[in-house]
Amino acid sequence: MFRLHRVEPSAELWADRATYPDRLIFHTPQWLRFVAETQRAEPVLATVHDGGTPVGHFTGLVTKRYGLRILGSPMAGWTTSYGGFNLRPAVPRRAALEALMPFAFGDLGCAHLEIRDRHLTEADLGGLGLRWQSAPTAVIDLTPGEDALFGAMASACRRNIRKAERSGVVIEEVTGDPAFAGQFFDQLRDVFAKQNLVPTYPVERVRSLIRHLGPAGRLLLLRARDPGGRCIATAVLPWYHRTMYFWGGASYRPDQHLRPNEALIWYALRWARQRGVTEFDFVGGNSYKQKYGTTEVPVPWARRSRSPLVAGLRDAAKEAFSLRQKAVARLTRQV
Template identity: 30%
Template sequence: MSEYDEVARRFEEFSSKTLFHERPWLEYLEATGKGKPEVLALRDEAGDTPAYHIWLTRRIGPVKVMGSPLPGWTTNFMGPLMGADTDLDSVLVSLKRYMWRNGYLYAELKNQALDENKMLAHGFQPVRDVTAVLQIAPTEEETWSKLKSTARNRVRKAQKSLVAEATTDMDMIDEYYELIVERYREQGMSFPFSVERLKTLARCLLPHGRLLLVKVIHEGELAAAGLFPHDERTIYYFGGASKRSLTKLCPNELMHWTAISHAVEQGIGSYDLCGTSQFKRKFGATNEEVITWCYSPVPGLLLARTALIRLHWARLRLLHRLKSWMGGKK
């Protein structure tokens, strides 16, 4: 990734740069079997380099795929690194030409800087989703005022009996894993990741200051835990879980507020809660549309994508039923 290192030195030039373009995140994806990171300089007609595209290459059956990113990677964004004045038309023409010459039959791009009309004009198909995003104010007081009264009241309640702390202790990953596996079990599903995948995330991000671990304690007992990757612009809710028997003490609200307070201290401007719900919006977040752009010269591959995602969730439920049945046979 020598060319990548050259690009990394220019990150601040690109308005579309995210945590997920950075080396620690790419190393996490590669270490967990998502593919090989690649970098492509996309030049305009004058031979200048208006953009760089970052992705991981993998094969799904006979199909060579350009993932930037792909579903299941717990990766919110990627796509081209572009400046505010980059000609997106030139970028897309160069990208499709590269795919054709190098045997890629399918690609996904996900970046908020991609113009919808131009993407559609170049044959990319949208898959629309929504996430809740809090615009964090410069001070904790201003940010606190953005929370709905229900969230503020529940944080105050939590602070009476719970203690929240940020930690770099890898042992917290095991504790978090126990909580999240139990919550998935309660929903009739098996958690899709191994504990080793979560430890790999921590090993890749913690040394670079790109991961906040939050734990909430009640009388020496873990009440809630969460993982919050971030860069200097945005903090993300990777995942969190709490002990059901302690839910009435509001550990989840305190966990999120602790992450938000950390973001204020670090000058981070937004909090992406990675999906939306009434619970998430009460932290002052508003819904924003997120579009995954899919492209293939082969008809039908987008339909195959939808079928594979449905199969993934059906598989989690089946695995849970099988584990429950096997447990009952012992």
Template identity: 25%
Template sequence: MTTIAPIDTVDPRTDDRWRELAAGEHGDLFTSPPWIDAVCATYGFTPLARVLLDTDGTPSGGLAWVPISDVRGDRLCSLPFSDWADPVAPDPATWNALVDGLITPGTRLTLRCRRVAAPVADPRLRVTGERLRHTTRIDAPVDDLHRRIDGTARRNIAKAERCGIRIDAVRDISGVQQFTELQVGLRKRKYRMLGQPPEFFENIWERFSADDAVVTMLARLGGETVAGVVFLVWNGVLHGKFAASRPEYLHLRPNDAIFWAGIRWAAQHGMHLVDWGASDLDQPGLVRFKRKYATGEERVVALRSAGEPSRAQVEATRVLGDITWLLTDESVPDEITSRASAVLYRYFC
């Protein structure tokens, strides 16, 4: 007789067993309680998670998601605004137990995970996109790490220093607030996209600063802030999650200076890895930039179940795109664009 392991449905923001999974070998920043809490507090989501338990009550598998119901329809997202969110499912049997009853005809389930994860082989899901994740091992003295990075990167770091670029590691909330101003301008002018609202970054800072796990690296030239990266710490990994810069200063190589500062900070604080996040395949310039520093590269896939949006939901998505295009026009003040993010960004997942 086959024994079915018990599964509990829990709140991943507060459940100790989910925290144990997220802090374990298969956990990650994007399945961590502070990350999920920051996202849900900003956008009014209520997350759920399933935890598979061994006979002694130890958690051995898990899947977190957010149920969403809005003008774009009913759907399950694992997890919103995350580069990836691998389920803790070391084998197909665990994965199938976790999604039993979730993947049904008509259900729209989306998730992002690494290529090696069990969901990729699930015939009920199809690949809808791929991205590249880059990482840098912190496994040597700083001088050796410097020699390991690409020669172009070393020259750019030296140029930034000669040109007077200074990197400040800001631990208080003012760092993410200054970064938000950079991000609004970059996403608006370069991509015609809204950035995540200031409340999101403030929520991130509040959740991660409780464990001293957030630092904003800001590149400055004189009194000007010209580039920035928000780094988050989880499981001994320094995640460079958000980056923005002012295009008119890129010739001074401030981003190279920040990447190198991030590597040095990780080494000084006992991290074993720097994670530079996921890049779209249609961003070859960004991929080339990260490869200068990376020692590892892997694929991240977007997956979706067979459920399809209705015609009305497709139309809502189109209208949302049109409104975004209007609100990111150069004639719209950045303050208005930023305020629009607080209203509209939750619909982009």
């Protein structure tokens, strides 16, 4: 019988977690501190036991909404792609997920649970009282050579990368520059303005991410400059173990004819591959990403509430957030 036992963080615990082949950056102490700070959430670490034998770990955070305790692994809006479990090979994820229910609603006293585990499948979810939606992501296998990676892109994408180079666009790595977060966020505002929206998070979240992940060497920050030296595009790319993630990218609309976005991605792919990273995860399945030669990977986002009322509050909060974002955008345009 599988059970989860809450544990306190320690050097020994983090060392053991680092031995699991399915570990992700979202399971690391640096990432947990980032989410805890920006979401005012409490990290929850647990070991997974099969009888008396430890077979894995669980990572989540508890926050409060409407006075109710909620366990997110992760929650929507946390700018965190995945959470869930680290399990030894051959340990069934469904059994660990089933054990998560009494842990979340009993031991932790939560009213709502959400989980997006990179290795869970829809077949794992049936019969557990979970609701889920498909949340696929687009990934690139970085194990082929650079020529093969470039050749797998759409011809228009390859032309745009060459155009950026001919136009004099220069990509630079950024470290220790306090101006970067502001540059990225200003460009992000321009991206959202195209759809009459505003960013879903403040610039302080970008600064927090850099502050927590930068010193650990797990964050690639890129800046694209035009021939005159002006910053026209940026990208934020956390990486760890086998995977690099496209956390955010932005550019100014008047400069997109120079194709800095494609140049940033091509630089990141080669940079990651040279460091032994084998997968680039775009964190989402938008159609524009297909031009880079991506493969779509299904990842369900599952949730369960203690009562229908709590489930209704969650859906209402999501809708209210969307309406609030549109309202702020309208007010911003009027100023």
